Amino acid sequence: MQGFVHSIETMGLVDGPGTRTIFFLQGCPLRCAYCHNPDTQKKAGGRVMTPAEVVEFVGRYRPYYGQEGGVTFSGGEPLLQGKFLYECLKLLKGEGYNTCVDSSGFGDSRYYSRILPLVDTLILDVKAFNSRSFQELTAIDGFAEYLSFIAKLHERGFRGQIWVRHVMVPGFTDSEEAMAEFVRILRPIRAKVDRIEILPYHTSGVKKYRELGIPYRLEGVEPMDKERAKELEIYANKLFAEDLRQEREEQAAERQEKLKRIRDREVVSRAEKAEMFQTLRKLPLLSDVPPEDVEDVLSEVILANIKAGEVIFKTGDPPDYMYLIYQGQMKIFVNTMDGEEQIFYIYRDGDFVGGLNLLVQTPYRYIGQALTDCKVVVIPKAVFNRYFYNSPVVLRGVLTKSFERIRWAEELIQRLVTSNASMKTAGLLLKLVKRIGVKTDEGIRLELSMSREELGNYSGLRRETITRKLGEFRELGYIELVGNRVIIIKDLEALESYAL
């Protein structure tokens, strides 16, 4: 594996935090009108290096990096040599280096999901803020693709910080309206943006174009006035801060609204509440709470009635509540990229969800929806932090649940990857036997709260396939179907022989 390196700067101070070694990689699909290094645009050329040589090279400068510094890949467009960049970052991260990539978002997209999780700082070059200026400045019609690159950073595993950079060219983006557009396109990533920098366009690259015999598209455009560029940089940063404040207010309002929605569903009947409290008092969850505080805890939790089909929480919801199912069933799922629903778990009486989110303060990554009418105990974050955060019983419970979920997810992956339809269907039935099976004289009875489609989504099969397989199992005498919602397992052993 080799890469093409145009040049190396050993003690850079502006391309990422602290002191850094900067590798300028060859290749760039853009043709920015102001590009100072048109010689980097060709993919091949320059110095040929292996990832191991890159690591060996930076090792000599490591003592200068201090706490913050490290290694930056710039260009050209470093994402274009995707495989090489990935291999370099992987080795560098393995050695504990701080990493930075300076990119315009036009590279080899096959490697984005591998590269981005390894990047600590992304210097995001924003060429223009609308389609027309983008095409005029870069010579490609790629604004939509650029916006998509920005929007998918999180989904592709990027968890670092972003420095946004823009080269301001007079007559293209040097206005307050343009700054408003600028801030708008940063919205999907605003929580990660650490700074916005504006670099005033200058003409020192013109000479290089003459030497290379390439026509210069900005011939006659004056350099950008530095003071005006600074003014607009301050303006953009202020707008951005205002946007962030607005976002926080919107989030606060959304949380209030959510609380109101939950409160609206609160169990109203006193008798019902008293009965639920009796049961809740006996839960291990409360066993570490001092007896004199139990009443307080119960008065602060919300006892919500959720109708079948209602969404209880969704992907991206902040970790504000933990949910304990008092009665009923809830499905936990994600919508996959091809629009299918993938169900991970079905939770029922006594199960809880969200404990880990509250403990480590991560947003929900899946959707929780009531499969049947449910009664759910909603535990607000403040209550969790006050009474449960340090409770060994709760921590043990969260750990046990997390472990069960990992095992469950592993089994699911194995089923999806290695099983055929019979194995998946048998595996699903065996899971259901464990979760909701009731022994009767006729066999093990499964009362389903899921439709055929949901059963399919749970097991990684299409609705038609699961319906066909259940029909086959019935003909073989393994099961009996009673209407759409009851399955009686007649031959457990036969089903077990399908399981891996």
Ligand code: SF4
């Ligand atoms: S992205 Fe950078 S390297 Fe590529 S053309 Fe534009 S200025 Fe030049």
